[in-house]
Amino acid sequence: MINIKPFGSWKSPITTETIIAKTVGLGGVNSLAKDIYWLESRPQEKGRNVLVKQAADGTVADITPQPFNVRTRVHEYGGGAYLITEQAIYFSNYSDGRVYQQIGRETPQALTAESKKRYTDFVVDSPRNRLICVCEDHEVADSEPNNSIIAIALETGEITPLVTGSDFYTSPRISPDGTQLAYISWNHPSMPWDSSYLYLNDIQSDGSIDRVELVAGDTQESICEPKWSPDGLLYFNSDRNDWWNIYRRNSDGTIECLHEMAAEFTYPHWVFGLSTYSFISAELIVCAYSQDGSWHLGSINTKTKQFQAIDTPYTNISSVQASVDGDALFIAGSPNQPTAVTKFNLETQQATTIKRSGELNIDPGYLSIPQAISFPTDDNLIAHAWYYPPQNKDYTAPSGELPPVFVKSHGGPTAAAAVNLNLRIQYWTSRGFAYLDVNYGGSIGYGRQYRERLKDNWGIVDVRDCINAVQYLVEKQLADGERLVISGGSAGGYTTLAALTFYDTFKAGASYYGVSDLEILAKDTHKFEARYLDGLVGAYPEAKATYQERSPLYHIDRLSCPIIFFQGLEDKVVPPNQAEMMVEALKQKGLPVEYVTFPNEGHGFRQAANIKTAIESEFAFYSRVFDFETAD
Incomplete structure (x- = not known):
């Protein structure tokens, strides 16, 4: 029976209890071997961000114990707060801003000293046994914090500045052979979606940085998401043609667009750790792109530059990663299904739900x-x-x-x-x-x-x-x-x-x-x-x-x-x-x-x-x- 009542007076099963008690925020998808990781923001735990893992056998468990909160306050908006390696997990803890190292299920141990520094966007520099990351230093009171790219020694926690001088930095990325470091920087008064620059440096045997090359960027160009392909080429997003499309720096230093399209292949850099594309192999990229306000899934062949749209039921896709078995991992949502950590087989085009933001019926x-x-x-x-x-x-x-x-x-x-x-x-x-x-x-x-x-x-x-x-x-x-x-x-x-x-x-x-x-x-x-x-x-x-x-x-x-x-x-x-x-x-x-x-x-x-x-x-x-x- 249909009840006739004024708009606003309808009784609904969607209550505030439904919203807060049965849902979590999802972000930061990653993988190592056959394990899948993601972050859950839990309103029931006062918004604590917890790193969760699904092991190869399908079991799911929290990794970071209470009271640790995997979150950073760099730029106040954070993002990019953790890194997984074969040896350990490294993360920024919200309450004290320190970087912690966690081996297996052991209690996390502080790697950096107590300070007013904040850290994010970690990559591991294995040959030199260190982390490289973005640091925001608030040590000097009543002044603007200093931003830089630094190295953190994994044995001692000692900090070494690597790149300084710009107002902002993001996305330090080390080449597969460990000899080059790419990163993005920009300066006041620009925001990163207005004007930003992609640089490439050589890493010397002693770990220092040398030979700065400007790869891309201009006063009217925004650069996002630099990534190295398995065969050692540098890729990135640029909006030089009005739309954020994926570009590549070839081995001879030339720049080319993989597939020019009236679509956005990334987000603006509000938070660290953005990932809207990933390498299934040196020859295949899986990517998310936005058209007419809705997000879609696609792939690009890096050799032929052929683009293929992939039909999915999703309208919102983020945190795109490639799994070890060649599947795509991402967070996806649609108007009638809760957001979920999703595994997608590119050959069969079948999706597997790993974790929903809420089990809602x-x-x-x-x-x-x-x-x-x-x-x-x-x-x-x-x-x-x-x-x-x-x-x-x-x-x-x-x-x-x-x-x-x-x-x-x-x-x-x-x-x-x-x-x-x-x-x-x-x-x-x-x-x-x-x-x-x-x-x-x-x-x-x-x-x-x-x-x-x-x-x-x-x-x-x-x-x-x-x-x-x-x-x-x-x-x-x-x-x-x-x-x-x-x-x-x-x-x-x-x-x-x-x-x-x-x-x-x-x-x-x-x-x-x-x-x-x-x-x-x-x-x-x-x-x-x-x-x-x-x-x-x-x-x-x-x-x-x-x-x-x-x-x-x-x-x-x-x-x-x-x-x-x-x-x-x-x-x-x-x-x-x-x-x-x-x-x-x-x-x-x-x-x-x-x-x-x-x-x-x-x-x-x-x-x-x-x-x-x-x-x-x-x-x-x-x-x-x-x-x-x-x-x-």
């Missing part, structure tokens, strides 16, 4: 399947979004009623809406909300030109695209124009606050650790993003007037709708004062406002209880704003 009748939409936006351009209609097999709305719409402005802003089974989205759609995940201008997945729409225009292009996206739904009779909400975190929180301040399209909103004062953010954030706003807004302080013009905090008089704020009090990326100033100003104006804080959270919420509180508080807030009775 949700009737498909409660799941909303996203629809790709492209809509007209300012300057006669087209922008993109994913539209999720309300869906609950037990309910329908009264005749003639249109649904409220939850508009999501993703973070970054150089990021994108992921297309997979996201229970936080299904929480809303199964209760009667439509959900619109906007890939506004500046998002990745549509080429460099689309990404650069946001250049000097943050707070304008992103906001207008969110507004034009939801107005497109209203015009199509898919949304109630009087019940539109917008929500976002971090940079998406800024887009949310700007939309609510400078326009009256939305009737309520939620800011998760969002930016309210661009000027303060320009003066008070971490090194990685310290000059990010130069390209998004303008150089500071020269463009101070523009910063104030686009900052919601300076225009509280234009706000006229309720807002709820969520903030981790240990956030170093967007400090709590960004939310607190806005909340106080709204209180003084007499507008409905709520402020929910979490003392032990940073930038993004990882603890189960806090995730539950945030989701339920936001839903309850909108129920009061729009005066509908919730079924929970």
Whole structure:
């Protein structure tokens, strides 16, 4: 029997308990011999990252014991926090930042001394019995940390600087014969997706670095993911043709594109340890690529440069590795299946699930399947979004009623809406909300030109695209124009606050650790993003007037709708004062406002209880704003 109840009042089996109790985050897939490794982020353990192994016989076990947390804070966003070798596992521990060595199932032992250094992106230099990695040194108080590539002696933990002088480094990679080191660097004010450089050095017999060669990179070129093939050639991603495609440095030093294609074969370097392609052999690459906002699997023959698309049910693929038996390993998700560590046989095209993010048995009748939409936006351009209609097999709305719409402005802003089974989205759609995940201008997945729409225009292009996206739904009779909400975190929180301040399209909103004062953010954030706003807004302080013009905090008089704020009090990326100033100003104006804080959270919420509180508080807030009775 179908119940007739207003949108927002539908009872759903997808609860916050479902979201937090039965799911884990998955990342960092790797393999050694026939063993498969991955990281699990567990909300039930306060977000602890645990290294897990599936042995050749199929048994699965945790590798890192309590209380170790395999996570690094380099660039604050981390990634690349562990390395597996035949002799031991090496990892960065979140609580103290030290590098630990773990042999078998023994208790991990600290390799590096106590300090204010952070480490990531490890490779082993076997001939010299050392690790090579990226180091971020915070030893000097009240100054910007120093980044470098270093060597760590495996016997003593002694640190030797190898490459210094640039503001940032990533992806140190040693050639198969151990004689060359490749790495990427970039400098302020560029972000790595704006301008970065790939260098190649010779490693001398004493371990020192000599002969620097610039392989690729320019002021208008971004380089990602350098990797050595089994036969000793250097490969990398470059967006010199507008799209991140895979290139190769040949033995004579010439550079060639393996397969030119209007698709992205990598992600922007927000985190370390990216892997969107891997070598099955010297002649075959397995790769993930993004087109029209969705990820796919493919292969490239390195001899013939022939590209082959591989048909899979997945729409989100990451952490691509090759297994010892020639299969592809990756993390994959789709709109109706949980994200999973997956093994894929390239010959039979059969997939084996190694580990799901959650063992969920949700009737498909409660799941909303996203629809790709492209809509007209300012300057006669087209922008993109994913539209999720309300869906609950037990309910329908009264005749003639249109649904409220939850508009999501993703973070970054150089990021994108992921297309997979996201229970936080299904929480809303199964209760009667439509959900619109906007890939506004500046998002990745549509080429460099689309990404650069946001250049000097943050707070304008992103906001207008969110507004034009939801107005497109209203015009199509898919949304109630009087019940539109917008929500976002971090940079998406800024887009949310700007939309609510400078326009009256939305009737309520939620800011998760969002930016309210661009000027303060320009003066008070971490090194990685310290000059990010130069390209998004303008150089500071020269463009101070523009910063104030686009900052919601300076225009509280234009706000006229309720807002709820969520903030981790240990956030170093967007400090709590960004939310607190806005909340106080709204209180003084007499507008409905709520402020929910979490003392032990940073930038993004990882603890189960806090995730539950945030989701339920936001839903309850909108129920009061729009005066509908919730079924929970």
